[in-house]
Amino acid sequence: MSGPKQFYDYVDANQDSFIQRLSEAVAIPSVSTDPARRDDVHRMGSWLESQLNKYGVTTRAVPLGQQELEGKVLEYPPAILGRIGDDLSKKTVLIYGHFDVQPADKSDGWNTEPFQLHVDRESGKMYGRGSTDDKGPVLGWLNVLEAHHTLGLELPINLRFCFEGLEEDGSQGLDELIATEVAKGVEGWFHGVDCVCISDNYWLNTRTPCLTYGLRGIAYYQVVVSGPASDLHSGLGGSIYEPMTTLILLLGKLVSVEGRILIPGIYDGIAAADSSELQKYQDIDFSVADLEKIAGAPIALSEDRVTVMMGRTREPSLSLHGIEGAYSGAGGKTVIPSTVSGKFSLRLVPPQTPEDITKKVLSYIEAEFAKLNTKLKMKVELLGGGNPWVADTKHWNYEAAQRATEAIWGQTPNYTREGGSIPVTLTFAQNLGVNVLLLPMGRGDDGAHSTNEKLDISNFINGTKLLGTYLYEVANISAQK
Amino acid sequence: MSGPKQFYDYVDANQDSFIQRLSEAVAIPSVSTDPARRDDVHRMGSWLESQLNKYGVTTRAVPLGQQELEGKVLEYPPAILGRIGDDLSKKTVLIYGHFDVQPADKSDGWNTEPFQLHVDRESGKMYGRGSTDDKGPVLGWLNVLEAHHTLGLELPINLRFCFEGLEEDGSQGLDELIATEVAKGVEGWFHGVDCVCISDNYWLNTRTPCLTYGLRGIAYYQVVVSGPASDLHSGLGGSIYEPMTTLILLLGKLVSVEGRILIPGIYDGIAAADSSELQKYQDIDFSVADLEKIAGAPIALSEDRVTVMMGRTREPSLSLHGIEGAYSGAGGKTVIPSTVSGKFSLRLVPPQTPEDITKKVLSYIEAEFAKLNTKLKMKVELLGGGNPWVADTKHWNYEAAQRATEAIWGQTPNYTREGGSIPVTLTFAQNLGVNVLLLPMGRGDDGAHSTNEKLDISNFINGTKLLGTYLYEVANISAQK
Ligand SMILES: [Zn+2]
Ligand SMILES: [Zn+2]
Ligand SMILES: [Zn+2]
Ligand SMILES: [Zn+2]
Numbered sequence: 001m002s003g004p005k006q007f008y009d010y011v012d013a014n015q016d017s018f019i020q021r022l023s024e025a026v027a028i029p030s031v032s033t034d035p036a037r038r039d040d041v042h043r044m045g046s047w048l049e050s051q052l053n054k055y056g057v058t059t060r061a062v063p064l065g066q067q068e069l070e071g072k073v074l075e076y077p078p079a080i081l082g083r084i085g086d087d088l089s090k091k092t093v094l095i096y097g098h099f100d101v102q103p104a105d106k107s108d109g110w111n112t113e114p115f116q117l118h119v120d121r122e123s124g125k126m127y128g129r130g131s132t133d134d135k136g137p138v139l140g141w142l143n144v145l146e147a148h149h150t151l152g153l154e155l156p157i158n159l160r161f162c163f164e165g166l167e168e169d170g171s172q173g174l175d176e177l178i179a180t181e182v183a184k185g186v187e188g189w190f191h192g193v194d195c196v197c198i199s200d201n202y203w204l205n206t207r208t209p210c211l212t213y214g215l216r217g218i219a220y221y222q223v224v225v226s227g228p229a230s231d232l233h234s235g236l237g238g239s240i241y242e243p244m245t246t247l248i249l250l251l252g253k254l255v256s257v258e259g260r261i262l263i264p265g266i267y268d269g270i271a272a273a274d275s276s277e278l279q280k281y282q283d284i285d286f287s288v289a290d291l292e293k294i295a296g297a298p299i300a301l302s303e304d305r306v307t308v309m310m311g312r313t314r315e316p317s318l319s320l321h322g323i324e325g326a327y328s329g330a331g332g333k334t335v336i337p338s339t340v341s342g343k344f345s346l347r348l349v350p351p352q353t354p355e356d357i358t359k360k361v362l363s364y365i366e367a368e369f370a371k372l373n374t375k376l377k378m379k380v381e382l383l384g385g386g387n388p389w390v391a392d393t394k395h396w397n398y399e400a401a402q403r404a405t406e407a408i409w410g411q412t413p414n415y416t417r418e419g420g421s422i423p424v425t426l427t428f429a430q431n432l433g434v435n436v437l438l439l440p441m442g443r444g445d446d447g448a449h450s451t452n453e454k455l456d457i458s459n460f461i462n463g464t465k466l467l468g469t470y471l472y473e474v475a476n477i478s479a480q481k
Numbered sequence: 482m483s484g485p486k487q488f489y490d491y492v493d494a495n496q497d498s499f500i501q502r503l504s505e506a507v508a509i510p511s512v513s514t515d516p517a518r519r520d521d522v523h524r525m526g527s528w529l530e531s532q533l534n535k536y537g538v539t540t541r542a543v544p545l546g547q548q549e550l551e552g553k554v555l556e557y558p559p560a561i562l563g564r565i566g567d568d569l570s571k572k573t574v575l576i577y578g579h580f581d582v583q584p585a586d587k588s589d590g591w592n593t594e595p596f597q598l599h600v601d602r603e604s605g606k607m608y609g610r611g612s613t614d615d616k617g618p619v620l621g622w623l624n625v626l627e628a629h630h631t632l633g634l635e636l637p638i639n640l641r642f643c644f645e646g647l648e649e650d651g652s653q654g655l656d657e658l659i660a661t662e663v664a665k666g667v668e669g670w671f672h673g674v675d676c677v678c679i680s681d682n683y684w685l686n687t688r689t690p691c692l693t694y695g696l697r698g699i700a701y702y703q704v705v706v707s708g709p710a711s712d713l714h715s716g717l718g719g720s721i722y723e724p725m726t727t728l729i730l731l732l733g734k735l736v737s738v739e740g741r742i743l744i745p746g747i748y749d750g751i752a753a754a755d756s757s758e759l760q761k762y763q764d765i766d767f768s769v770a771d772l773e774k775i776a777g778a779p780i781a782l783s784e785d786r787v788t789v790m791m792g793r794t795r796e797p798s799l800s801l802h803g804i805e806g807a808y809s810g811a812g813g814k815t816v817i818p819s820t821v822s823g824k825f826s827l828r829l830v831p832p833q834t835p836e837d838i839t840k841k842v843l844s845y846i847e848a849e850f851a852k853l854n855t856k857l858k859m860k861v862e863l864l865g866g867g868n869p870w871v872a873d874t875k876h877w878n879y880e881a882a883q884r885a886t887e888a889i890w891g892q893t894p895n896y897t898r899e900g901g902s903i904p905v906t907l908t909f910a911q912n913l914g915v916n917v918l919l920l921p922m923g924r925g926d927d928g929a930h931s932t933n934e935k936l937d938i939s940n941f942i943n944g945t946k947l948l949g950t951y952l953y954e955v956a957n958i959s960a961q962k
Binding site: 216218220222227228229230232233234235236237238239240241242244245246248249251252255256257258259291294295296297298299300301308309311312315316317318319320321322323324326327328329330331332333334335336337338343345347372373374375376383384418419420421 | 701726736737772799865
């Protein structure tokens with residue numbers, strides 16, 4: 001262990017009070033998407049701020065503006081920025097986390113009250129909304145701070161914190177805040193940051209710790225086909241061009257049943273994996289059966305586990321999400337919808353960007369529409385997007401995280417990329433120009449956005465040790481170099 | 482005019498009181514689909530029954546059972562059966578109409594209160610919910626009865642009435658009622674009926690009266706594709722078979738952009754139009770521009786008006802209605818839906834029946850699904866259906882209606898088929914085994930189910946004369962034969 005023995009002893013001795021604090025945090029239902037719960041998100045921010053202050057962290061609550069939601073003007077919860085340590089001889093690590101949570105209601109299928117942490121000592125699991133996403137990891141950092149503060153131990157590095165309360169609602173205002181702070185230069189909150197560590201992800205399975213070094217980007221589109229002035233009775237069928245027919249035919253041109261994207265040029269520039277990258281995939285402890293457990297059915301696109309993992313994380317994909325404007329209820333309704341919007345998105349990998357692929361998507365769909373030769377109108381548009389992100393795993397930031405993981409879990413972590421996006425990752429990487437690491441606390445079966453979200457006690461306690469150890473490893477490695 | 486002069490004079494002299502009675506009827510908001518308005522539907526039935534009684538019609542209110550709607554047990558409004566005349570030397574005509582209406586609220590875009598008849602003398606139009614669908618036509622019959630009763634004129638034929646209060650809610654219980662009455666034989670309410678006349682349809686345009694002799698049938702299907710146990714994050718895209726992709730590809734195999742149905746054998750047995758049928762279409766006063774006015778856009782499948790009319794009424798069609806289980810809101814949501822149901826229906830023409838075409842639909846979709854070779858599950862099922870109906874227009878029932886139309890409107894009526902369905906038409910034709918006629922009162926721009934529904938005063942008054950004259954023509958023709 002690269003940290004001092006006192007630290008590990010303190011963590012072991014204070015498990016119960018750490019769990020007690022997690023109970024307190026879970027009991028504040030800080031659901032950012034629910035206007036009725038907005039006050040609780042603010043309350044959660046204040047609670048977090050006072051905890052940080054208690055352990056010597058200087059904080060600033062940065063207002064992020066207002067929004068109108070369901071007819072009410074609501075104050076966005078502020079971002080809580082924190083700093084401790086200004087020793088120029090030490091590295092400075094920026095920690096990100098979020099204190100808002102997904103909605104939850106017992107009636108959704110929870111076995112226990114979602115906003116009351118249920119600690120099951122027998123199974124070693126703690127159930128509650130936010131336990132693993134993302135209050136557990138955020139409190140992991142509080143545990144580290146408390147141990148050092150109480151023991152009078154100096155932290156091995158300088159720390160900066162950026163905690164937000166709108167992650168589950170699109171991180172409104174956060175990109176601007178980060179850009180603004182960076183633009184301040186020496187005066188900025190993030191000045192001097194050497195690397196970033198984010199704990200808002202999970203192991204791929206329930207057995208093997210991982211470090212996540214890549215996320216796919218996204219480009220979200222809608223194809224709108226219109227014609228009739230209003231919805232028509234289907235008794236008119238057979239006499240007019242129907243928007244749904246055209247839309248379905250267009251959506252059917254986008255992707256094969258096996259997931260191959262049919263848009264010309266979409267795979268251009270995506271490099272094949274070299275042997276070291278292939279080795280990373282080979283090393284990952286993840287089987288086709290693991291994937292099919294997540295999907296809940298034997299529907300993997302391949303029987304080869306590396307093919308499946310690469311399809312999910314280092315290849316682009318295209319998913320059809322649904323149709324707006326058509327009948328979507330149960331049973332039947334004989335209507336010819338007048339305007340229908342097909343929604344689909346692509347998950348992107350380097351060197352794809354939303355800008356680049358949008359040109360290809362638009363010209364392909366427009367050409368296919370022209371071939372159909374209908375009297376209807378069509379437009380296709382980008383609704384939103386974000387770039388993919390891949391970090392350099394040879395960086396000392398990853399080296400430190402790997403050593404810490406090996407020390408705490410006794411296993412070399414899997415190096416993984418994820419199929420989804422965490423947009424703030426890219427914002428930090430681009431604005432600060434430093435290495436970003438995703439260092440997970442929880443397991444793949446935690447059910448972050450589901451009912452009965454949980455965090456294993458062992459992941460909370462070992463995770464606290466992991467985060468602390470990671471700081472010592474960062475200090476050690478930089479001292480050696 | 483084949484009716485007595487007194488009758489026409491009475492109608493002319495009593496226009497205002499007829500309109501007054503229509504105001505009374507419109508003022509009862511008998512919306513059958515709204516549980517809160519159910520009492521009004523019952524009240525409307527009682528009102529109608531007492532009007533019939535006033536003019537010597539024997540009535541019976543037949544209970545149709547109960548339903549559970551939004552947690553309340555509600556009594557279905559009864560069918561109001563009526564009979565007047567038992568002269569074996571006369572023909573017996575069965576009249577159908579409905580006394581319930583579509584929902585309406587001023588805020589939907591009505592210029593006047595929907596349940597307050599607004600009589601605009603300048604334009605000659607009467608606005609109000611139910612004015613044309615179907616209270617105007619039902620009251621046309623009351624006007625005829627009143628004239629004969631007040632004048633002491635004997636009706637030229639025996640009349641039977643079947644009025645229902647659930648037409649806009651699926652005519653619950655009506656098929657059973659008709660079958661039950663027919664099964665009673667001589668004791669049944671409809672015993673001895675020689676023909677049926679239904680006024681629940683409209684001219685094709687605003688200029689030319691018509692007689693409607695055909696309606697398309699319908700078969701409504703859903704294709705359900707499933708795989709994942711629950712909706713998945715699209716970050717999994719590229720590693721699993723996605724139900725939406727398969728569904729969209731299957732729906733894309735059903736119909737061409739020009740409306741040609743791609744299911745093998747679906748057009749089997751549909752006879753080409755012979756010269757007399759072609760002539761009927763040639764004679765119809767309906768242009769491509771009329772169709773495009775209805776659609777609100779220049780989207781006709783053909784520039785040839787006969788092709789367009791035949792496509793709408795004597796050819797089958799297939800419309801895609803929407804998808805259940807996929808994202809259907811505005812904006813974007815990155816979800817891979819786990820189970821999606823595509824809804825589509827076919828409009829049918831003789832000799833197609835739902836039973837017959839369902840075999841073809843199922844085996845085609847199953848074969849196309851097998852070709853896709855996915856690991857997903859698929860099932861396709863018939864949700865509901867009804868046979869098409871075409872009447873013999875050479876029957877004296879149509880001859881009488883044509884003569885009456887020529888006498889009142891000074892024009893030979895167009896013989897039309899409609900693209901939609903009025904299921905009770907077929908029920909009467911099949912159960913009673915007699916000729917059924919659709920004899921419209923209102924015009925093509927009445928807006929039956931829309932805001933600002935209206936009936937022209939001239940259509941109400943001439944329509945009353947038309948219905949009376951039709952009875953005299955039935956009597957005359959049968960006397961001649
Ligand atoms: Zn999170
Ligand atoms: Zn989350
Ligand atoms: Zn009607
Ligand atoms: Zn209607």
